[in-house]
Every structure is written in structure tokens, then in C-alpha cells.
Amino acid sequence: MSAGIRAFSLVFPLVVFAVWGIFHTPDPDSTYGDSDDDGSELVLSSLPSLPSWAGAKLPDFSRYRDSTERKAAFFSFLYPRIVLANSRILIERAYLDALSQQETLSDSERQWLKDQAQRLRVDEEPGSPELFERLRKRLDVISPSLVLAQAANESAWGTSRFATRGNNLFGQWCFSKGCGLVPLGRVEGATHEVAKFASPYRSVRAYIQNLNRHPTYQQLREARIRARDNGELAAGTALAAGLIGYSERGEDYVEEIRSMIRYNNLSYFDLAFNDTVGDGDSETLKELASTTDEASLLPSRRKQDQAD
Secondary structure, eight states: OOHHHHHHHTSSOOOOOSOOOOOOOOOGGGOTTOTTOOSOOOOOTTSOOOOGGGGOOOOOGGGOOSHHHHHHHHHHHHHHHHHHHHHHHHHHHHHHHHHHTOSSOOHHHHHHHHHHHHHTTOOSOTTOHHHHHHHHHHSOOOOHHHHHHHHHHHHTTTTSHHHHHHOOSSOOEEOSTTSEEOOTTOOTTOOOEEEOOSSHHHHHHHHHHHHHHOGGGHHHHHHHHHHHHTTOOOOHHHHGGGGTTTSTTTHHHHHHHHHHHHHTTTHHHHHHHHHHHTTOOHHHHHHHTTOSOGGGGSHHHHHHHHHO
16 A cells, blocks of 8 residues: 555544445436536636546556555545535636626626526526525535545445446436446336446536436535535535435435445545635635646645645
8 A cells, every 4th residue: 555545544534334335226307417417517717727637537446455445545536526626616606696796797697697597407587686596505515525425335436337437426327328338237118327427527526516406405405505504514414314315225325325424534524625615715716626736635735735
């Protein structure tokens, strides 16, 4: 085990799971993982270009024989991509807030609002107070602890067929022929496939988008709103209550995700993310959203850089 991975693995306690969970099988009507949902972003001048590492493929996590080492490697790979996705969402959110304060909007600003409303499934008049209110509830971050736990559960710690062949860490579905990978156990007559993504980062972005827009996850968004009203980032265990419809296993699935968060001390990453983002000033967010060194986003690395 490399010194870097060994040091990172000692930051938090890790408990070995004998069973990694089952891929969820959502109702096709839930449109979880739409075929046009590729994790792309709307054009926005204040969003810097994505760093090249956002396009990196998934590493081969099966090469790790030790489960603790595999977990540490998985978290250290995925966490920077969560910070990248969330920081870029916060830049979009800041732009949304700025537009809400303007008396008039340009054509391009109205078009951006219209596109966001379509993407997040908000049916309100562009520029109306109702639109801004509803978009603010949907255009927001997902706590890293929840993202890490679900990615680990749904992808078997990055070793599943859908993860290794499709960069799909969350079991997202698509519904057009050829849009992804056909599940080996798909029942006769079913048409869904498991979506393929250009990179794991795109999978993270698409996953966040689905939690932000689908009615099934309204309870999750309400928990996030309550926390934000108190000036806090919602705990992953609190957000997990809104995943009752993510899997046919219902409450058992919710409890499994909560257990993964607790046993792996993933709330550590929520605290680290809060420290990293700070007050969310534009310069900090721009730096996070464009850094060329993904390792600089790891909690231990940022603490060392700040100390130096």
C-alpha cells in the first residue's frame, strides 16, 4: 500500500462490510437516469472550464486485496469529484441569487433561467418570484457523506460491471436502445439499460441532478432546506430519509446507507467540505471549480496546505 493511501486511510475508521448491497431497481416511470442526463452543465460565463482530471476514467479498484485499502482509495478518488461538482453548483446558485436581485433581465439571462427550469423540472414563468424560489430549493449541493455511501453501495466500491464499463457509480437507468449497458438479469419485455457516462465525474453530476429534480426525492430536498435555513449543511444520514423511493428495498435500503455513513465515519467528509467551502465566496468557489490538482481537494492535503 502506498504511503499516501496509507496515510489517508488512517484519517477515519473504516469497517469492513461483508455485503455491499444490491443495485436498486426503480420503477421505469420514475425516469431515474433519463437518457439525456449525461451530467453536462449549462453554459455560464462565471463557470471556469472543467479541469482535465474530471474526464479521468475509473481506476481498477479490484486490484486492492485489502478492503480497508480499497475503501481509502475509493474515497480519495471520489471525494474530489464531489467537491468539484458541488462547488460548480454553488457558482450556479450564486448566479441565480444575483439574477433574483435584478429589476430587469437580459435575453441571455432569461434563457439561462429557462434552461435551468427545464433541467430541474420547474414549471414557472422565467424571471418570476415563484421560479427563483423553486429553483433555489433544487439548485443545491448534496452532502459528500451521502454521495460516498451510495456510490460505494451501488457500485460495490467501484468494482461492479456498470462502474467499470460505464463509469456509472449510482445505478442510473436510461430508456433508449443503446444508451447504456443491458442488465444481465433484465426481465423479458423490459427496455431499460444502465446508463454509461464519459467519466465518473459525469455520473456524480447526473446523480446530484436527479436528486435535485425528481418528485421522489422531495423529502430529501426538504431536509436540505431545513438545514440550510439553520445555516448548516444537511447531514447525510438526514438526507438518506429521502431515499425511500430509490430502491425497492425501501426502509431497509435507507438504513443500509445510514449504516455505511456511520460505520465509515463519512460525516468527516461533510465537515471537511464545510471547511473547504467556508463562506462560499466567489474566489474560493472558482478555485475549487477549476483546480488542476485533484489531490489538493482531499481534506488531509488542504489542511497541510493551509498549515504551510
